[in-house]
Amino acid sequence: MREVAVIGVGMNKWGELWEKSHRRIWTEAALAAVDDAGVDRVDAMYVGCMSGGLFVGQEHLGALLADELGMGPIPGTRVESACASGGLAFRQAVLAVAAGAHDIVLASGVEKMTDVDGGAATYALSTAADQEYECYQGITFPGLYAMMARVHMERYGTTRRQLADVAVKNHAHGLLNELAQFRMKVTAEQVMGSAAVADPLRLLDCSPITDGAAAVVLCPLEMARKLSKQPPVRVAASAHATDRIALHERDDMADLASTRHAAALAYKQAGITPKDLSFCEVHDCFTIAEILVIEALGLTARGKGGAAAGSGLTAQGGKIPVNPSGGLKSKGHPVGATGIAQIREAVLQLRGEAGKRQVPKARWGLTQNMGGTGASTVVHIFERAEGRKR
Amino acid sequence: MIGPVRYWREIPQRYRYEAARCSGCGKVFFPPRLVCNACRGREFKPVILPQAGTLETFTIIRVAPSGFEDQAPYAVGVVRLADSVKVTAQIVDCDLETLATGQKLRLEFRKVQQDGASGVLCYGYKFVPA
Numbered sequence: 055m056r057e058v059a060v061i062g063v064g065m066n067k068w069g070e071l072w073e074k075s076h077r078r079i080w081t082e083a084a085l086a087a088v089d090d091a092g093v094d095r096v097d098a099m100y101v102g103c104m105s106g107g108l109f110v111g112q113e114h115l116g117a118l119l120a121d122e123l124g125m126g127p128i129p130g131t132r133v134e135s136a137c138a139s140g141g142l143a144f145r146q147a148v149l150a151v152a153a154g155a156h157d158i159v160l161a162s163g164v165e166k167m168t169d170v171d172g173g174a175a176t177y178a179l180s181t182a183a184d185q186e187y188e189c190y191q192g193i194t195f196p197g198l199y200a201m202m203a204r205v206h207m208e209r210y211g212t213t214r215r216q217l218a219d220v221a222v223k224n225h226a227h228g229l230l231n232e233l234a235q236f237r238m239k240v241t242a243e244q245v246m247g248s249a250a251v252a253d254p255l256r257l258l259d260c261s262p263i264t265d266g267a268a269a270v271v272l273c274p275l276e277m278a279r280k281l282s283k284q285p286p287v288r289v290a291a292s293a294h295a296t297d298r299i300a301l302h303e304r305d306d307m308a309d310l311a312s313t314r315h316a317a318a319l320a321y322k323q324a325g326i327t328p329k330d331l332s333f334c335e336v337h338d339c340f341t342i343a344e345i346l347v348i349e350a351l352g353l354t355a356r357g358k359g360g361a362a363a364g365s366g367l368t369a370q371g372g373k374i375p376v377n378p379s380g381g382l383k384s385k386g387h388p389v390g391a392t393g394i395a396q397i398r399e400a401v402l403q404l405r406g407e408a409g410k411r412q413v414p415k416a417r418w419g420l421t422q423n424m425g426g427t428g429a430s431t432v433v434h435i436f437e438r439a440e441g442r443k444r
Numbered sequence: 445m446i447g448p449v450r451y452w453r454e455i456p457q458r459y460r461y462e463a464a465r466c467s468g469c470g471k472v473f474f475p476p477r478l479v480c481n482a483c484r485g486r487e488f489k490p491v492i493l494p495q496a497g498t499l500e501t502f503t504i505i506r507v508a509p510s511g512f513e514d515q516a517p518y519a520v521g522v523v524r525l526a527d528s529v530k531v532t533a534q535i536v537d538c539d540l541e542t543l544a545t546g547q548k549l550r551l552e553f554r555k556v557q558q559d560g561a562s563g564v565l566c567y568g569y570k571f572v573p574a
Contacts, residue, residue: 173509173510176509176510177509177510180509186454186475187474187475187531187532188532189509190446190556190557190566190568191520191532191533191534191556191568191570192505192508192509192511192512192515192518192520192534192556192557193503193505193520193532194505194507194508194509196503196507197503197505197520200503201501201502201503201520201521201522202501204501204502204503204545205500205501208501208545249506249507250504250506251506251507252503252504252505252506252507253503253504253506254503255503298481300532301522301532302522302530302531302532303530307500307501307522
C-alpha cells in the first residue's frame with residue numbers, strides 16, 4: 055500500500071445559500087481544492103452526499119458532478135453513509151490512492167438542505183435511523199440524542215449546564231472561522247433558555263440546517279512534492295466501523311461503540327495514543343454527541359466527558375482543543391459535506407495556515423465523522439509531513 | 445411514505461408483537477431476522493414479546509415530525525421488556541412532568557399515526573404506566 059497525502063483543500067461560505075444550486079455549491083468547493091493543490095487533472099472523484107434525492111430530487115451525482123468539474127469521463131462515485139458520507143468518501147479516495155488504482159483523487163462532500171421546508175428536511179435526516187422501528191413511533195433525531203443524553207446524565211451526573219458548555223465553546227471557536235454559518239457568541243444561559251426541542255435538548259444544543267460543500271485533493275505521499283507546491287499532510291490512519299442502527303438495540307445507549315472501534319484501529323495504524331494529538335475535529339451534531347465522542351476517542355475517561363468543555367480541556371488553548379473550526383454547531387452541518395470540512399480544517403491546522411484559530415505547534419490531528427446515532431463512524435488521523443522523522 | 449404494502453408487511457410485529465429467538469444462543473430479535481448478530485445462527489423459534497417493561501430512557505418530543513404534529517408534546521422512550529429486548533415507543537396516558545426512568549410500563553395496542561401522503565391509518569404498540 056502506498057502512503058497517501060492531502061495536497062489541496064477547498065470550501066465555500068456555508069449557510070442558507072438561496073441563490074446557489076446543489077451543483078454550483080459543490081463545483082465551487084471542488085474548484086477551490088483543485089486550484090489549492092495546483093493540479094491540472096483529477097484521475098477519479100468521490101462525492102459524499104446523504105440524500106440528493108430527498109433534498110433536491112437529484113441522484114446520479116458521480117456523473118453529474120464529474121462533468122460539472124469539466125473532468126469527464128473520469129470515474130465519479132457517490133458515497134452514502136448518512137452524516138458520515140463525507141468522511142467515508144474521503145476513505146474511499148484514500149483506499150484508491152493507497153492501492154495504486156489512481157494517483158490524483160478528489161474527495162468531496164455536498165448537501166443542499168434549504169430547497170425543502172423544515173418538515174421535509176427533518177424527514178430526510180430521519181432516514182438515517184430505523185424507519186420501521188424508531189421513526190414509525192414518532193421519534194426524531196434530536197429525540198434520539200436526547201435519550202442518549204438522559205442515560206449519560208442519570209448514570210454519570212452530567213449536567214444540563216455541561217451540555218450548554220459544548221455549544222458555548224464551539225460557537226466561541228466558530229467566531230474565528232470566516233466560512234462558518236453561525237459566527238456568533240452564545241452564553242450557557244442562552245442555550246439553556248432556547249426553545250425546547252426534545253427534552254433535555256434545546257434548539258441551541260442542535261446543529262443547524264445548512265447548504266454547503268467541501269473538497270480535498272489526495273495523491274501518493276511520494277508524488278506530493280512533485281505535483282503540488284503545498285506542504286503535504288500525511289494520512290496516518292483511516293478507519294471505519296459500524297454499530298446497530300437502532301439505538302434501542304445497543305447494550306449501552308451512552309457508548310459510541312463504532313467510534314471506539316474506529317478510533318482504536320486508527321491509533322494503532324498511526325502508532326500514536328490520544329495523548330499525542332494536537333487537536334480533534336469531531337461530530338458535534340448535538341452537544342451531547344461531542345461529550346460521547348470525546349469519551350469514545352479516549353480523550354477523557356468514560357463518564358467524564360461532561361466537564362471537558364467547561365473546564366477548558368477541549369477549548370482553544372486547552373490540552374486538547376476539540377473543534378477549532380467551530381464544529382457542526384457553529385460552522386453548520388450540510389450532512390454530506392461535514393466529514394470533508396473536518397479534514398480541510400485538519401489540513402489547514404497542520405500546514406499552519408489556520409490563521410486566528412491556529413492550534414500552536416500542531417503535529418497530529420484527528421477527524422471523527424459519524425452517521426445516525428453513531429451506527430457508522432469514520433476516523434482519520436493526519437500528520438504534518440515535514441515533522442516526521444524518516 | 446408508508447404505503448399499504450409496506451404497512452401490511454409489518455403487521456405481524458405491530459399487531460401481534462411477533463419476535464424470534466435464536467435456537468443457537470437464545471438471543472431474541474424484534475423484528476425477526478435471518479441471521480443472529482450474536483452467534484450467526486440461522487435457526488429461530490417464534491416467540492411473542494412480553495408486554496411488561498421498564499423505562500430505560502425517554503424524551504419529550506416538543507417539535508414533532510410530520511404525522512405527529514397534533515400529538516406534541518408527547519413522550520417517546522426505550523422500554524426494556526421482560527426478557528431483555530428493548531423497543532422504542534411512545535409512552536401515553538402518563539404525566540409528562542413526573543415520568544421517570546425505572547418506571548414500570550405495560551404494552552397496549554393503539555393508533556400510532558396517520559401517514560399524510562398515503563392516508564394509511566397506522567396502528568401498533570405504545571406503553572402506559574403499569
